[in-house]
Amino acid sequence: MALHPDTKPAKEGLDIPSGDIQVVARVVQLLRLLGEAGTIDLVSAAQELAVGKSTAHRYLASMENHGLLQRRNRNQYEFGPLLAELGTLALSRLGVVNLARPIMERVSLQVRHTVVLTIWNGHCPVVAQVHEDGSRTAHVSVKIGSRLRAGTAQDCVFRAFQSESFHRPYRSGPADPVQEQVSGLDEVRRTGVAIRSSASEGVRAVAVPIRDASGMVVAALAVVGVTVLVPEEDDSDVVMVLREGAQAINQALKASVESSAD
Known part of the structure; x- marks a missing residue:
């Protein structure tokens, strides 16, 4: 078979269909x-x-220019923000949002606070699902699609467990514009929970990671409420219920994968 002068043979083991665009095949490689x-x-x-x-x-x-890669250091590249965003969107479509919805409702009824499911969009945490509590006169409303700023409880979960996820959302160092805003990540990794308050908004959020069947962090589950009504201790009843809810979602994700494989 004759080859175009600019065309090199496909690497052994890589099946490139006839007529496939070479640049696409190489990117996939x-x-x-x-x-x-x-x-x-x-x-x-x-x-x-x-x-x-x-x-x-x-x-x-x-x-790199198109977000498929990003530099880890001067010489090495890793998965870029576009891949993280597309992967997260794929995860949400594979069921994490639907599986979480009834569990979020149960958690909200137990703690009497708004419960939020957050995923990573490649740049920041984004609210994917909300179960709003209406049992109290004072409660917090959160809109689906809201982008959360650096230093929030959910942001801290993704940052603390980034080595156990499919993305590298932050690159630490002096050039990191948000590095000084976030602290206490060792404590988040130790306890498995992030608790952050906003004095200006009068809101406190408690967040824990959600893991898929392989143990990778794919989302964050959070309780959000008025500061004076949400305990700030990491062993409170709110934290206990939230952890149970996250574990239930983890198990639901694992069961979904196992049933798909049958």
């Missing part, structure tokens, strides 16, 4: 390599594609 290795650099990209370093650099630079 690099993403598969990244999925296996966790990071990718110029040398490994060039070897994977069987091309020169200048060609590999163009692929990496273009993928």
Whole structure:
């Protein structure tokens, strides 16, 4: 079979359908390599594609520009924010939102506060589902689709457990514009719960991670209420109920995967 002068043979083991666009196939090659290795650099990209370093650099630079990759350091790339966003959206469509809804209602009835499910969109936490409490005169309303700022309880959950998720939402260092706003992440990792208050808004949120069948953090479940009504202790009844709710969602996700495999 004759090859176009600019076309190199496909790497052994990679099935590229006839008529497939070469650039797309190469991008897929690099993403598969990244999925296996966790990071990718110029040398490994060039070897994977069987091309020169200048060609590999163009692929990496273009993928970074479009959000498919982001730099971990000067020489290494990792999954970018677009992939994190698309992966999170796919997760939500695979059932985490639907599975969480009845459990959120149960948690809300027990603690008498608004319960919020948050996912990561590649840049920040986004509210995916809300069960609003109406049993108290004073309660908190949260809109679905709201983007949460850095330093919120949900944000701290994603930040604290980023090494156990499919994304790297933050790069620490002096250039990190939000680094000084977030503290206490070691405590969040130790206790498994983030508790944060806003004095200006009079609101306190308590958040815990939600994990999929493989143990990866895919969402955060939070109780949000008026500061004076939400305990700030990490062993309160609210925290206990919230943890039970998160565990129930974890089990529901695991059961959903197992039933799909049957």
